[in-house]
Amino acid sequence: MIDFHTHPVLIQELARKYPDYERSTREVFYIGNNLQPLEIFFLQMDVAGIERAVLLPVDCRRARKLAVSSNEQVAELCRRSTRFIGFASVDPMRRGAERELREAVNGLGLRGLKLDPALQDFAPGDRKAYGVYEAAAELGIPVLMHTGLSWAPHTPLQRCHPLLVEEPVRRFPKLNFVLAHFGWPWVWDAVAMALKYPNVFLDTSCLYYDSPAEFFQFVFSRQIPTTLIERSLRNQIVFGSNYPRVEIKNMVHALKSLNLTSGCLEKIFRTNAERLLQARVPEKKTRSRKQAS
Amino acid sequence: MIIRLERVKLQTRKSEELIDITASVVEVVKKSGVRNGLVNVLNSHTSAGLLVTEGIPCLEEDILTHFARLFPEGEDYHHRRYLDYDGRLGFNADAHLKSVIGGVSCCFPIENGLLVKGSRQTIYFVEYDGPLERTYLVQVLGE
Numbered sequence: 001m002i003d004f005h006t007h008p009v010l011i012q013e014l015a016r017k018y019p020d021y022e023r024s025t026r027e028v029f030y031i032g033n034n035l036q037p038l039e040i041f042f043l044q045m046d047v048a049g050i051e052r053a054v055l056l057p058v059d060c061r062r063a064r065k066l067a068v069s070s071n072e073q074v075a076e077l078c079r080r081s082t083r084f085i086g087f088a089s090v091d092p093m094r095r096g097a098e099r100e101l102r103e104a105v106n107g108l109g110l111r112g113l114k115l116d117p118a119l120q121d122f123a124p125g126d127r128k129a130y131g132v133y134e135a136a137a138e139l140g141i142p143v144l145m146h147t148g149l150s151w152a153p154h155t156p157l158q159r160c161h162p163l164l165v166e167e168p169v170r171r172f173p174k175l176n177f178v179l180a181h182f183g184w185p186w187v188w189d190a191v192a193m194a195l196k197y198p199n200v201f202l203d204t205s206c207l208y209y210d211s212p213a214e215f216f217q218f219v220f221s222r223q224i225p226t227t228l229i230e231r232s233l234r235n236q237i238v239f240g241s242n243y244p245r246v247e248i249k250n251m252v253h254a255l256k257s258l259n260l261t262s263g264c265l266e267k268i269f270r271t272n273a274e275r276l277l278q279a280r281v282p283e284k285k286t287r288s289r290k291q292a293s
Numbered sequence: 294m295i296i297r298l299e300r301v302k303l304q305t306r307k308s309e310e311l312i313d314i315t316a317s318v319v320e321v322v323k324k325s326g327v328r329n330g331l332v333n334v335l336n337s338h339t340s341a342g343l344l345v346t347e348g349i350p351c352l353e354e355d356i357l358t359h360f361a362r363l364f365p366e367g368e369d370y371h372h373r374r375y376l377d378y379d380g381r382l383g384f385n386a387d388a389h390l391k392s393v394i395g396g397v398s399c400c401f402p403i404e405n406g407l408l409v410k411g412s413r414q415t416i417y418f419v420e421y422d423g424p425l426e427r428t429y430l431v432q433v434l435g436e
Contacts, residue, residue, distance in 0.1 A: 012426075031380040036426050037304065043424035047308050151380055211366075211373045211384040245381040247422075249308060 002085075002273040003045070003053040003248055005144070005180060005205040005240025008069050008077055010035050018073065024066040028119070029058075030152050033244055042083065048241075048248035052083050054273075056114040056144065059089040063121035064154075071100075075108035085277065087112035087144060092129035093122050101132060105139045111277055116146035117164065118155035125167040133168050137175040142201075142276045147190060148181035149208055151245065162190040169197050176276055178238060181206040187223050194236045201276060202233070204255060204268070205240035212246060212254035226259050234264045238273045297325040299431045305341075305423035309361075311353045312418045314429065318401075321431040322408045330435015332408055335398040337430055340388035340422040342395040348415030356395070356419070364390040388421035395419060403435055 008014070009025040012035045025031060045053055055077060057069035067089070074086040088104035090097040092115065104110045113136045117124050124145065136143050147162040162183035169177050176199050183190025184206040194200045207215050220226055229237060241251040256265065299321045303312060314334075322332050336343040346352055370386030399416060402409045418429055 029380075032378065033381070034426070039304065040424055040426055043304075043306055047424060151375070207382055209374055209382070211370075213367070214373065246384075250384065 001048075001050050001252070001269040002239065003048075003050045003241050003243065004178065004238040004273050004276075005203050006053045006055055006243040006248075007245075008041070008055045008057075008074065010244050011041065011077070012037050014069075014073055014076075018070075020066050021069075021073070024068055028060065028064045028066050028152065029068045031245065038077070038080070042081070044243065044248050045083065048252045050241075050248055050252070052085055053243075053248075054085045054087055054112065054144075054240075056087050057089045058114060058116045058119050059091045060116065060119045060121070062091050062094060064119065068119070068152075071104045071108055071110060075104075075110060078109065085112075086110045087114045089114045089116075090132060091120055091122075092126070092132040093120075098131045098135040101135050102139065105141060110141075112141045113143045114146075115143060116150070116155075118146060118150050118157075118159035119152050121159070123159070124164045129168070130171065133172045133175055137172050142176040142178055144178040144180055144203070146181070147179045148184040148186065148206060162186050162193050165200075166193065166197075169193065169200055173197075173199055175199060176201060178203050178276065180240065181242070182219065184208060184219065187219060191224055191228065191233070194233055198236075201236045201238055201272065203238050203240035204251070205242035207242065207246050207251070212250040213257050216254040216258060220258050229258075229268075230260055230264050234267050235272060237268045238276065239269045295325060295327050295330070295433065295435060297321075297327070297433045300337075300428055301431060302426060302428050303418060304426050305418075305420035307420065308423055309357050310420050310423065311356065312420070313348055313415055314418045315348070315414075315416045318416055318431055319408050322403055322433055323406065325433035325435075326406075327403055327433050327435035328406050330403045330433065331400060332403055333398065333400050333430075333432045333434075334416060335430045335432070336392075336418060337428050338397075339392055340385050341397075341425075341427055342392045342419035342421065343397050343399060343429060344395050344417050344419055345399050345410075345414050346417065347413045348417075353417075360391045360395065360421075361387075363394065385422045391419075391421045403433070 015022045071088045078084045078086040088110040090100045178201040241248040364387040372383045372386035
């Protein structure tokens with residue numbers, strides 16, 4: 001199983017090596033938990049049954065003065081273990097971002113792009129960001145875009161609406177976008193994006209009140225019908241936990257508590273993520289059929 | 294009067310488990326040089342515990358099983374909400390309550406440089422919400 005949404009922000013080994021690492025964790029990402037040895041990350045994965053985890057940095061140096069993990073730090077963790085799949089983050093508003101992304105992918109071996117319009121303070125539809133989308137499409141990597149409520153301070157909700165990503169999604173049909181946190185609270189908007197555009201995926205890392213199991217029961221059976229996932233979106237959802245804001249095991253348990261078939265769960269926990277990480281372009285047949293309608 | 298405080302780190306490896314820390318506490322007592330006095334052991338977390346019981350696997354299992362019966366994960370807890378001071382949600386009320394009911398500290402006398410305890414007594418660090426790196430305190434006081 002693959003966890004498509006984790007943040008390496010509480011790792012003692014990185015805190016010892018990089019002076020600003022913990023300050024960024026506390027002030028920019030904003031989490032109060034104790035730093036932990038790297039081995040705890042693997043143990044958290046083990047008890048949850050997760051084999052591999054996507055590590056997400058956020059390059060918000062322009063907007064917040066500090067990055068939330070850097071591409072180099074993520075690459076360093078990936079060199080330590082093949083269980084990690086590293087994503088890069090670049091600031092689409094900064095000159096040279098495309099080159100930086102190419103270097104992160106070709107030089108550091110990172111396999112996706114993480115963007116957070118709220119934390120990085122940019123509009124996803126801003127033409128200045130198109131160079132980065134274009135580079136990502138050429139590199140054949142997915143873009144994991146923060147959507148939905150962010151717990152990080154100074155992150156306006158209006159930057160996080162899933163429909164803000166529609167223009168880039170339309171302009172770059174060969175680029176796969178993963179809308180994080182299922183776009184919550186704009187779940188229907190995120191769902192509509194995934195229904196309409198085959199290059200849109202959703203990750204399950206949404207938890208904003210109650211327990212993971214209670215929240216999932218509400219969102220995925222009352223806010224939207226479970227059948228919508230089972231029948232229509234089973235190929236476009238990936239499991240994400242948002243660790244360490246929540247322990248991975250709790251999110252795995254919550255997803256398994258839904259009334260989904262084992263085939264659908266296999267796609268969400270593994271196959272869709274593998275396809276995203278391997279695919280150079282979205283499945284051609286599906287795209288042309290859907291875009292024609 | 295000698296007062297010595299040791300912070301001992303340990304790494305739990307499961308969601309819930311009991312870890313025998315008796316030898317580590319005895320070692321701190323030995324190193325302290327205290328001949329007669331007291332040793333206090335305190336778990337410094339609120340979702341883990343510290344307790345004393347007979348050191349056998351069946352009891353270890355019973356403790357976790359019956360604490361889980363008392364505080365089921367699926368119960369209705371007020372703690373399940375966003376904790377703004379922590380930047381994350383609290384949904385481990387069951388672990389906190391197990392910690393409350395099972396306790397977080399113990400105390401033993403020291404006589405002639407040795408920790409005095411019943412032959413069957415084992416000191417356990419109890420993880421209710423792991424795996425995590427944890428810390429417990431051992432303070433030795435005496436002469």
